[in-house]
Amino acid sequence: MDLEIFDETKKVSQEWLTLIEQLLDYAGKYIELPDNTEMSVTLVDNEKIHAINKEYRGVDKATDVISFAIEEDDGEDLPIILSDELALEIPKNIGDIFVSIDKVKEQAEYLGHSQERELGFLVVHGFLHLNGYDHMQPDDEKEMFGLQRKILDAYGLKR
Numbered sequence: 001m002d003l004e005i006f007d008e009t010k011k012v013s014q015e016w017l018t019l020i021e022q023l024l025d026y027a028g029k030y031i032e033l034p035d036n037t038e039m040s041v042t043l044v045d046n047e048k049i050h051a052i053n054k055e056y057r058g059v060d061k062a063t064d065v066i067s068f069a070i071e072e073d074d075g076e077d078l079p080i081i082l083s084d085e086l087a088l089e090i091p092k093n094i095g096d097i098f099v100s101i102d103k104v105k106e107q108a109e110y111l112g113h114s115q116e117r118e119l120g121f122l123v124v125h126g127f128l129h130l131n132g133y134d135h136m137q138p139d140d141e142k143e144m145f146g147l148q149r150k151i152l153d154a155y156g157l158k159r
Contacts, residue, residue, distance in 0.1 A: 001028040002091060004040040009101050012043050016119060023120050027127050027151050038093040039130060041123060046102040064103035065122040067129035069095040097126035113159055120157040124148050 003024055005017055020041055028037055044052075046062035053059045053066060070093050099122050108118035128144055135141035152158070 001025050001033065002036060002038040004038075006040065006042040008042060008044050008048060012101060016116070019116060019119065020123055023123060023155055023157070024127055026155050027124055030151050030154065031131060031147075033094075033131070034092065036089070036091040038091045039127070040096045041126075042096065042098045043101050044098055046100050049098055049100040049103070052098055062100060062103065064100055064107060065126045066098045067095060067126040068097075069130045069132075095130040097123065097130065099123060099126065117152070117157050117159060120152055120155070121148070124151050 001024060003021055005020055007017065024039070024041070028035075049064075049066065050060075050062040053061065053063045056066070056068075099119070104115055104119045104122060108115040111118065125148060128148060133140070133144040133147065135144050
């Protein structure tokens with residue numbers, strides 16, 4: 001996976017950056033994404049994610065993770081028809097995730113597990129949203145949270 005990680009807080013350890021990179025690579029393989037899939041993760045504080053949440057979702061508070069999936073087919077453009085070989089060569093950008101490092105720490109303490117587990121949970125949660133999963137309906141929630149738990153457990157970030 002082609003992953004860009006941006007630490008806007010300038011406070012995240014190299015260990016956490018490596019965890020994010022390795023976990024998302026693992027998750028990509030787990031759900032069988034092409035190796036050339038592209039995405040980004042931006043690590044922010046509560047103030048920044050609050051502003052993003054207010055601007056894009058109309059919610060006037062800080063949240064833990066926000067995903068911006070890149071929609072490739074909005075139905076308005078004419079489709080580009082590529083050979084199977086060429087389609088595999090062109091990278092697919094699935095979108096961007098923003099994670100509040102402040103929320104990682106707050107929620108880990110509240111939930112009684114490690115900050116690494118909480119960071120992994122939020123990153124995988126956002127990643128699954130970028131790949132079309134959601135939790136608006138009970139069946140969808142069961143599927144998404146079940147897959148999220150399987151990925152985290154298999155990676156070694158058990159609760």
